[in-house]
Amino acid sequence: EVQLVESGGDLVQPGGSLRLSCAASGFTFNIYTMSWVRQAPGKGLEWVSYIGSSSGDVSYADSLKGRLTISRDNARNSVYLQMNSLRPDDTAVYYCARELGGYFFDIWGQGTLVTVSS
Amino acid sequence: EIVLTQSPATLSLSPGERATLSCRASQSVSSSLAWYQQKPGQAPRLLIYDASNRATGIPARFSGSGSGTDFTLTISGLEPEDFAVYYCQQRSNWSFGQGTKVEIK
Numbered sequence: 001e002v003q004l005v006e007s008g009g010d011l012v013q014p015g016g017s018l019r020l021s022c023a024a025s026g027f028t029f030n031i032y033t034m035s036w037v038r039q040a041p042g043k044g045l046e047w048v049s050y051i052g053s054s055s056g057d058v059s060y061a062d063s064l065k066g067r068l069t070i071s072r073d074n075a076r077n078s079v080y081l082q083m084n085s086l087r088p089d090d091t092a093v094y095y096c097a098r099e100l101g102g103y104f105f106d107i108w109g110q111g112t113l114v115t116v117s118s
Numbered sequence: 119e120i121v122l123t124q125s126p127a128t129l130s131l132s133p134g135e136r137a138t139l140s141c142r143a144s145q146s147v148s149s150s151l152a153w154y155q156q157k158p159g160q161a162p163r164l165l166i167y168d169a170s171n172r173a174t175g176i177p178a179r180f181s182g183s184g185s186g187t188d189f190t191l192t193i194s195g196l197e198p199e200d201f202a203v204y205y206c207q208q209r210s211n212w213s214f215g216q217g218t219k220v221e222i223k
């Protein structure tokens with residue numbers, strides 16, 4: 001079964017850091033671009049970051065640049081999102097997603113909740 | 119930066135009715151537009167990509183059309199499980215529209 005499973009979400013204080021993980025299974029992970037998409041409570045979807053199949057190509061949403069680092073370990077079929085200097089408006093469910101066609105997402109994880117609050 | 123605007127914000131319909139959802143881009147996105155369905159507490163599900171191609175396993179009652187700046191998602195005959203929020207998304211900066219909620223009238 002093709003699957004993405006996120007982990008690492010937690011309650012963190014403003015200014016803190018968090019590392020999210022996404023474990024893939026059921027497909028050849030190392031040939032796909034992977035992305036993170038987030039959704040604040042009661043709000044819409046916001047693309048956060050992507051990483052190409054061999055890690056050489058990464059991109060971040062302008063609003064989050066400088067505070068995020070995306071990485072992957074193809075040997076472990078995993079993608080990661082390091083988030084620093086977290087703010088209350090970073091509170092959201094963070095989804096890992098497989099990208100196809102250069103832009104759309106055909107497989108999504110169940111999401112992991114990040115709450116930034118004192 | 120390309121902005122996607124979806125309309126209406128909410129669509130109130132009865133099961134069996136036809137739903138027509140609109141997504142307008144601030145600049146041309148050619149045919150690089152996708153549609154997703156999201157139910158409460160669930161991850162989004164890909165419905166349509168490249169404006170008119172149904173994703174694997176998506177019922178034929180879902181169809182997409184349009185190119186350039188104007189796109190439409192049509193659900194021909196709403197089933198109870200179709201009441202959800204629908205988002206469009208484009209290639210340029212992977213951005214999403216704000217969503218259309220299809221609710222039971």
